[in-house]
Amino acid sequence: xxxxxxxxxxxxxxxxxxxxxxxxxxxxxxxxxxxxxxxxxxxxxxxxxxxxxxxxxxxxxxxxxxxxxxxxxxxxxxxxxxxxxxxxxxxxxxxxxxxxxxxxxxxxxxxxxxxxxxxxxxxxxxxxxxxxxxxxxxxxxxxxxxxxxx
Amino acid sequence: xxxxxxxxxxxxxxxxxxxxxxxxxxxxxxxxxxxxxxxxxxxxxxxxxxxxxxxxxxxxxxxxxxxxxxxxxxxxxxxxxxxxxxxxxxxxxxxxxxxxxxxxxxxxxxxxxxxxxxxxxxxxxxxxxxxxxxxxxxxxx
Numbered sequence: 249x250x251x252x253x254x255x256x257x258x259x260x261x262x263x264x265x266x267x268x269x270x271x272x273x274x275x276x277x278x279x280x281x282x283x284x285x286x287x288x289x290x291x292x293x294x295x296x297x298x299x300x301x302x303x304x305x306x307x308x309x310x311x312x313x314x315x316x317x318x319x320x321x322x323x324x325x326x327x328x329x330x331x332x333x334x335x336x337x338x339x340x341x342x343x344x345x346x347x348x349x350x351x352x353x354x355x356x357x358x359x360x361x362x363x364x365x366x367x368x369x370x371x372x373x374x375x376x377x378x379x380x381x382x383x384x385x386x387x388x389x390x391x392x393x394x395x396x397x398x
Numbered sequence: 399x400x401x402x403x404x405x406x407x408x409x410x411x412x413x414x415x416x417x418x419x420x421x422x423x424x425x426x427x428x429x430x431x432x433x434x435x436x437x438x439x440x441x442x443x444x445x446x447x448x449x450x451x452x453x454x455x456x457x458x459x460x461x462x463x464x465x466x467x468x469x470x471x472x473x474x475x476x477x478x479x480x481x482x483x484x485x486x487x488x489x490x491x492x493x494x495x496x497x498x499x500x501x502x503x504x505x506x507x508x509x510x511x512x513x514x515x516x517x518x519x520x521x522x523x524x525x526x527x528x529x530x531x532x533x534x535x536x537x538x539x
Contacts, residue, residue: 392460
């Protein structure tokens with residue numbers, strides 16, 4: 249069954265109703281804008297932190313891979329922004345911070361996300377302090393596994 | 399055909415309130431979701447660094463093994479590694495880190511050539527500490 253609706257009094261909105269409606273709409277739109285802008289900012293921050301964590305993980309794995317099989321580290325000291333390790337066949341690998349990246353020889357291990365990198369040689373280990381951009385930092389130490397240095 | 403006569407003079411207050419309530423629920427839900435996401439992200443970051451600190455302790459234990467300092471790698475209850483510039487020392491107690499973490503290790507003898515090394519880290523909002531174990535060998539034999 250179809251229904252038809254007829255209005256008895258159809259005078260439209262009064263001025264005061266319009267003003268109230270516009271005021272409410274403005275308040276609601278402002279709240280929505282603030283909430284969604286903040287939300288977007290948080291989402292970007294979270295994404296960036298995830299990206300940096302993946303990058304830091306990759307960097308630590310690369311450093312660990314080479315440091316563990318090295319036969320020689322530089323003399324104790326630091327902080328250095330670069331250091332070179334010697335491998336059993338006397339080949340060398342150099343890790344260095346250049347600009348806002350960290351390189352292994354010529355290969356970039358990170359994106360343009362590094363604020364500062366400090367390497368300390370302590371006994372048979374390398375202590376690493378890396379400050380990424382966006383308030384994210386990592387600190388750890390990686391030791392050799394080549395006991396006899398051969 | 400059914401005919402209905404209706405008074406239609408704009409929105410009633412109840413309709414306005416319902417729509418505002420729906421919008422308010424949406425805003426609160428979105429905000430709660432965001433707060434939760436930030437909390438999870440921060441917890442992840444703390445766990446990531448906590449794991450690195452834990453593995454660092456194992457690495458330093460390996461330094462003692464690799465440098466022929468196996469004999470001085472000993473601890474009666476809880477200890478931590480301290481650095482004096484170019485090498486590492488063993489101190490009694492627990493080590494606070496970054497105002498968030500508490501780290502320590504313990505050592506037990508397995509046999510004449512082997513020690514079991516257990517590293518522990520905990521932080522404020524983590525009731526169960528994270529632990530890692532490794533075995534350290536006396537390379538002289």
